[in-house]
Amino acid sequence: MPLIDTPDIQSALDFTALTVERTMDRLLPRGDDPEAKLFEAMRYSTLGGGRRLRAFFVMASATLFGVSAQAAQRVxxxxxxxxxxxxxxxxLPAMDNDDIRRGQPSCHKRFDEATxxxxxxxxxxLAFEVLAHEDTHGDPAVRIQLVAGLAQAIGPHGMVAxxxxxxxxxxxxxxxGQVTRLQRLKTGALISFACSAGATLAKASEPARHALVAYAHDVGLAFQITDDLLDVGGTCEETGKTSGKDVITGKATFVSLLGLERARDQASLLADQAGRHLDMFGDKAELLIQAARYVVERRR
Amino acid sequence: MPLIDTPDIQSALDFTALTVERTMDRLLPRGDDPEAKLFEAMRYSTLGGGRRLRAFFVMASATLFGVSAQAAQRVxxxxxxxxxxxxxxxxLPAMDNDDIRRGQPSCHKRFDEATxxxxxxxxxxLAFEVLAHEDTHGDPAVRIQLVAGLAQAIGPHGMVAxxxxxxxxxxxxxxxGQVTRLQRLKTGALISFACSAGATLAKASEPARHALVAYAHDVGLAFQITDDLLDVGGTCEETGKTSGKDVITGKATFVSLLGLERARDQASLLADQAGRHLDMFGDKAELLIQAARYVVERRR
Incomplete structure (x- = not known):
């Protein structure tokens, strides 16, 4: 049985969100220790919704290679x-100072800044602990490759940079060029890790891995352009976060650089291009191809 | 040649601090990217001094087993x-709000809170990236054990808890009992990881590993009691940080619970007990035994 047993992107997303949420719930700490507030804050900010697009990329890429459900869900x-x-x-106040996240008080508003x-x-x-555990994969060489990949996607040459x-x-x-580089780091690195995780778990060939990285590359960019478009056009209700923030803070975005029309075209072009990187997988890549379109057509 | 080539604790500490600082310098990012401020902040807060006691525990435990210098230094x-x-x-202001660290402006004062x-x-x-890299150990199974151990020492059941x-x-x-449990998590977990890292790198026997964990257990507690003593008695100049903070914030410490005299005795007792856990290593454990005494006799 494939990991995702539906050809329809919306039900595939819903299904993935549900199964991954269950896995997260199992992996997250709970209890009435003196530090229970930490557990609550971790649960508050991870469970209870979200599109789980990154989780979907892991699951959909794992589906290409027949990876076990347990391995894919843990990653x-x-x-x-x-x-x-x-x-x-x-x-946090020192960063974007956003009080709302997914339509709810952000973590530091619901709890406090220190928490x-x-x-x-x-x-x-916890993410590294989960990857390092033998339940994720029987082969330590595969697990260490996942750990190295995730650490690079986060650290001084990844998301944090x-x-x-x-x-x-x-x-x-x-x-x-500068905005593109910035996006690659800020959101692209983690999306790339997610898209190539299936190949790592399956010890897939280098061409297969490269195809997924190329797909992630274009999808990540399309995702950010769409985010910029939604930031300009979306209401708070739609996006679940404060709107028009980039304009107010005077940030250069794909929209400020390209204008609405060309930004929309560019996102759509990238989504199509992303799908074409997956030709080698034939029909099996249908969900990932649909996901690329979803990324640019979503309303929030 | 042993990793630490001196029988004297102070010169062993100085030597370790020097070699580990060099390794850190090599591993830390540098460059003139737009995110260079991140690199500077990482370097500012890691290089340029500190006792490197945790690094010493790694190096001294690795010395017991003849681990390679490169492996020990990276861990x-x-x-x-x-x-x-x-x-x-x-x-950070939301946490201890300390403006001074090692006699210098703390990171958020020198840079800013977001940075x-x-x-x-x-x-x-970066710590996980370093452990996961093949230069740390040729065997992925050893590297993944290090990653799992460090993740547990940090996460929801370790330091952060x-x-x-x-x-x-x-x-x-x-x-x-509650203060002891708190200390175990807050400082003990990472010290335990440091002390047992040598055994992991050498794939040492379970009794050898247990001996080091037991040593770390007692040394960690002795370390915290001494910290509490220094917080009461030390001047800002001696400790390099704001003094008497625990008293001001009304925190229960080993000193507030035991009183000065008994706290001092307890720390000394634990240091002796720590050393005795290492009997099986004979003379080779001399540095670790001296380190336990150093922990309780230090003035800052």
């Missing part, structure tokens, strides 16, 4: 833990 | 990266 959960940690820290900082820290560590570059970019006239 | 650097990340986040949060995040990721429990403890009358 998907680890990726979502990292994504959640980054959102918690991003929302939010520490919940983020613990979620990063992108966040710093993003802060430094405020008020500057960045070029298209 | 020691990873432990120091994690220690530095925890100090950066601890010093400090992200530098901490990147240092955690201890930090939350510590915050929650403010103003409460904690029992001796």
């Amino acid at each position: 998907a959960a680890a990726v979502e833990f990292v994504h959640a940690y980054s959102l918690i820290h991003d929302d 939010a900082i520490l919940a983020g820290d613990a979620l990063q560590a 992108g966040q710093v570059a993003d802060i430094e970019a405020a008020g500057k006239n960045l070029s298209m | 020691a650097a990873a432990v120091e990266f994690v220690h530095a990340y925890s100090l950066i986040h601890d010093d 400090a949060i992200l530098a901490g995040d990147a240092l955690q990721a 201890g930090q939350v429990a510590d915050i929650e403890a403010a103003g409460k009358n904690l029992s001796m």
